[in-house]
Amino acid sequence: MNEADALRAAALLESAGFRPVEHARDAALLLLNTCVVRRQAEEKIYSRLTYVAELKRRNPARVVALMGCLVGKNPRELGRFRERFPDVDLFLPPSDLAPLRAFLEARGLLREAVADDDLPPPPLPDSRTGRAVVAHVPVVLGCSHACTYCVIPYRRGGERSRPAAEILAEVAALAARGVREIVLLGQIVDRYGLDRPGEIHLPELLRRVAAVPGLLRVRFLTSHPRWITDELIAAVATTPGLCPYFEIPVQAGSDAVLAAMRRGYAVADYEALVARVRAVLPQVGLSTDVIVGFPGETAAQFEETLALMRRIDPDMIRVAKYSPRPLTYSARHLPDDVPEAEKERRRVALEAQLRARLTEKNAPLLGQTVEILVESIEKNGRRHGRTPDYKPVFVEDSPAQPGDEIAARIVWAGPFSLVAAAT
Ligand code: SF4
Known part of the structure; x- marks a missing residue:
């Protein structure tokens, strides 16, 4: 979501005549997009801001903009931010470019043609070919679920779906520019349209996006176990x-632990869901997230997580160590009582189990031919792309260009990537 927001900001700046520079010290305008989902991410922002303050001191005319979850959606916090970050000229809430637009407009920099909220973001081009293949399109902004550990509802606000017509126009513009894969984004993407009376829902939105001429692939993320419907699974299975x-x-x-997190489902529900998905889509790529060291999580409860991972057998796990986030229920009411060393032990154990399992699981792919959408060209000439089920593949000795969909034979299979030879 942050990447999509940053690309939109880049589009707006480019339309106003700005160009990217290699080094922050050469920039006339610096825009920091921020993430506070974990404490470590937030700490990085403060160290960057120290550097930015130094750059601003050297050239006070330089414009500094702070964007994203650190800024948040609460206008009452702005005064506090202005005091706390005196070097920052502009504050942009997540997914909200209005302050940047107003700033550019006030300086007469904004051309009329782009003074429009529907501006599609520019795709991120491959530096060697100038071609962008994959674009992320936010369809649901914010989240109203309020898991006890999560700061997102406080920073990105409640759930808001964008109108389908606006999304489809943006997707068509991206496809016309050469984008071949669209990833629809939402904190709970499956809830698309449920907050907009009369709006279509995710399965229909996906069908309409997939029908846009020029596109080869469509994905969506992130799902919540409670909101994935059989209609959605069927749409994925039957829509080219x-x-x-x-x-x-x-x-x-x-x-x-799930109850303490207020996730809204039990382990058995999750396993039943995975079984439902695999019954319809046996070849599905499944990725999941795990938080280790949530307040009160015992070693035995963590063992249950390890065992669940063995049973559901995902193709990727993103592991995060719990850190208390301001305002959240868990930060206010639950002691952060799992020591850091123990959180790290649990993270390492999960990742080791995953690595061993994926090594075993990917081995039979050797010699098989897979479909790859080429996304970029590596410095060594290898083509980088992904299979439909999202496995990263490097293709050797291929003349394919980003945007080409090719068949290639797997010649090496590691746990986290594959190497293929063009057929
Ligand atoms: S559903 Fe996701 S974004 Fe929403 S509160 Fe829970 S973890 Fe945060």
């Missing part, structure tokens, strides 16, 4: 171009 790939965070393998 929809990739067999689901990102469904589980967060923990213990019912007690």
Whole structure:
């Protein structure tokens, strides 16, 4: 979501005549997009801001903009930010470019043609070919679920779906510029349209996006186990171009921990969901997220998570160590009582188990031919792309260009990537 927001900001700046520079010290305008989902990410912002303050001191005419979750959606916080970050000229809430637009307009920099909120973001081009293949399109902004550990509802606000017509126009513009894969984004993407009376829902939106001329692939993320419907699974299975790939965070393998997180499902529900998806889509790529060291999580409860991972057998796990986030229920009411060393032990154990399993699981791919959408060209000439189920593949000795969909034979299979030879 942050990447999509940053690309929109870049589009606006480019339309106003700005060009990217290699080094921050050469920039006339610096825009920092921020993430506070974990404490470590937030700490990075403060160290960057120290550097930015130094650059501003050297050239006070330089404009500094701060964007994203650190700024948040609460206008009452702005005064506090202005005091705290005196070197920052502009504050942009997440997914909201209005302050940047107003700033450019006030300086007469904004051309009329782009003074429009529907401006599609420029795709991120491959530096060697200038061609962008994949674009992320936010369809649901914010989240109203309020898991006890999560700061997103406080920073990005409540759930808001964008109108389907606006999304489809943006997708058509991206496809016309050469984008071949669209990733629809939402904190709970499956809830698309449920907050807009009369709006279509995610399965229909996906069907319409997949029908846009020029597109080869469509994905969506992130799903929430409670909101994936059989209609959605069927749409993925039956619509050409929809990739067999689901990102469904589980967060923990213990019912007690899930209840403390207020995730809204039990372990058995998650397992039943995965079985439902695999019954219809046996070749599905499944990715999940896990938080280790949530307040009160015992070693035995963590063992339950390890066991759940063995049973559901995902193709990727993103592991995060719990850190208390301001305003959240868990930060206010639950002691952060799992020591850092123990959180790290749990993270390493999960990742080691995953690595061993993926090594075993990917081995039979050797010699098989897979479909790859080429996204970029590496410095060594290898083509980088992904399979429909989201496995990263490097293709050797291929003349393919970004945007080409090719068949290639797997010649090496590691746990986290594959190497293929063009057929
Ligand atoms: S559903 Fe996701 S974004 Fe929403 S509160 Fe829970 S973890 Fe945060």
